[in-house]
Amino acid sequence: MGGMDRYEPLKIEEKWQKIWEEEKPYKAETVEGVPKMYIAEMFPYPSGAGLHVGHVRNFTIVDALTRFYEQQRLNVMRPFGYDTFGLPAENYAIKTGRSPKDVTAENVANFRKQAKRLGYAIDWDREINTSSPEYYKWTQWCFLQLYKKGLAYQKESYQWWCPVDQTVLANEQVENGCCWRCGHEVEKKKMKQWFFKITEYADELLDEVDALDWPDKIKTMQKNWIGRSVGAEIEFAIVQDSSSFASSLAPVVMGLASSIAPVVANAHESESCSNRSITVFTTRPDTIFGATFLVVAPEYPGLEYIVADDAREAVEKYRAEALLKSEIERQENKEKTGVFTGAYVINPATKEKIPIWVADYVLSGYGTGAIMAVPAMDERDREFAEAHDLPVVETELCEFGQFGTPKTTYRMRDWLISRQRYWGCPIPIAYDKDGNPHPIPEDQLPVMLPEIEDYKPDESGRSALAKAKDWLKVKIPVKDPKTGKTQMIECTRETDTLDGYACSSWYLWRYVSPHDKKHAWDPEAISYWAPTDIYVGADHAVAHLLYIRFWCKFFADQGYLPFREPIKKLIYHGYINAPDGKKMSKSKGNVIDPLDVINDGYGADTLRTYEMFIGPVELDAAWDPRSVGGVYRFLNRCYNLLNSEKIDGSKNITIRNKTIKKVTEDIYKCNFNTAVAALMEYVNELYKVGAGEEDLIVLAKLLKPFAPHLTSEMLERLGADDEWPKWDEKYLVSDTAEVVVQVNGKLRTKLTVEMTDLEDEDKIIKMALKDKKIQKYTSDGIKKTIFVKKAKLVNIVV
């Protein structure tokens, strides 16, 4: 007997990890004619704390699927990489005086080491790191492609600014009016910034969401985020009386904004507003007869040209206050404040003179930043009208065609990508002496991030790169627009770096040819491997997952990608919380370290299997240390079966086939928890009736996606390969069936009948009525009987 041979996970795991390290069985190569399967997780940001249990859930889902398809002999690619640019590494570097590069290198090495201890089937030759020059060279290349097509552009406007991190943020990075990194309230600051024109693809991004094999939750969030509204733009002519016209010739620098940036609007903005008219956006142009006033946002560009002299002071004051208000204050205070500008427009439908107001319930970033107020139809307009004594006129709906032009707008704004921080991908742009931007030529890429001494950003609104004086100077060829001749001219580099989301917007394509020196991705490799078949994550529902779709569509349009959606199937899993159900956090001291779980003696297989068993993949779950022990006992029982007396395997043929079917179907459906439960049931059965060799081979194969070390050991000892087993339906049907008999819908007894009798309804019902237990209930007669063959059920109504 095998009393001497105990399950020692740490020994077994070390053995197999060494074999996998040396033999590289998970190296992925193009094999024409063999169906491919490309599976990846959202790559981690390697923090100093190392892997946490959330990473383990994420990576193990990917690994279980990888092995599942690998065992079915598909050509599987499962790469791995690190998202390394960003604030945490830089802030840590500032705090400790070490370089972000060194800190990141250490964290990456630690993550790699820890991931290897979990036994993942990773093709380690495809490892990527977004802060390595070999990688960010191509991030810069991507930027230049967008720039060439006019989809990377500069604009001066009010932006979210985090005063702690000293950088601007994208809309998607502001959560409840606070910075997503440090949690500090954000402010508005007027700055010239780089944007990607994601709105160019708004319609396609929206229209193609429905067809994706993604969770509905994410699809809905993306749709809401894009927020398409169909309506019209209507121009209202400003009434030109002498006072307001005169003042428009001498605009006054207004309010607090002037201390941050010059107030003169840029060319792009001054086109859309003039002192002659105001254009509004509305989804209800048919209510124009009820428009009794106009409202513009406090930030409305060119507001100073509109305001009447006697109202100027009040408007300036209101505008300054509105800009000072934090986003939280503006959200919380739903009172309809505002001031009259002293100016009027003509309602083109009624021809009446109606007043222009300024109010912060109108948002500058949406539509035109100006609305026509129809208090009879719109609740917010009515509140405003009541608060400020403005007229409410019932409106007849009308054909608006003669007053405006159809227009579609989106809630989604263009993606702000410049960051005033050091530790990011340098934007490959330089400015001539007149301040005009020029792209760095592709053959000069990468624009290397220079090593500097002091990473700290300052009040200047420029990143620490501004201090790298030598690096700033660059000579690039620029074509003179007049002569058409190209000349080398001295330029100054852009000091902003790219939002980290830019780096992660194309990494799934880099994985297909991670060492390619000529392309961002190899065209042949991309057409074989991409798009990604299964992508697994727990975050970034609208940011990353929208950006990557945007880049995919853009690069498809440029002929670089043969598909328009980057991810076929998305698995969005829940978080793992502390045993008390609260979020794990260092400050609460309730963090479970996965490496501790392994080193405590449970091993990686237990950790992995437990996290798959913990609950439905899409739901949050609470860590339960005692259940970890339960999974360990299960694996231990599997191992001990190896040493048991073997019986004739044909005895278990039904349960074996049933288990193969259940586990296979459950993994396809990502029901990992019930797949593990089915394996536990199978093992319980084997303990009762004994196990044959074939029973154990099937067990090891089915369990391998979850516990690869233990099962590799089992299969080696059993002398079997790991090819995924198939079930045969013929073993699932038995000669007899159990028929449930109900009286008035309540279970009263069960009959065992011949399978062939299931076809004979009369016979079954007669058998049921003859049963002694049933006769107790039928003495007063029977109203009706129902037989459901599919459910193997009889219901007798008395």
Added chain:
RNA sequence: GGGCGAGUGGCGGAACUGGUAGACGCGCUAGACUCAAAAUCUUGUGGCCUUCGGGCCGUGAGGGUUCAAGUCCCUCCUCGCCCACCA
């Protein structure tokens, strides 16, 4: 305020397109082994009642549809997430 989910034993959770509620695991119970403990193996385990045959109740609350409802419909309560003055 709007949108989307979810409420099942002491706990985490099962239950296919309406058809045997509580799979599997944890915890607890009893036993075997042991001087003893751990480990391991074997029992039992929704609640209440029981003459030990079984009976009644039971999936957040209340109504409805149905031979039959955790599952469908209506009203309400609680929790979670997302969006939040988007004209």
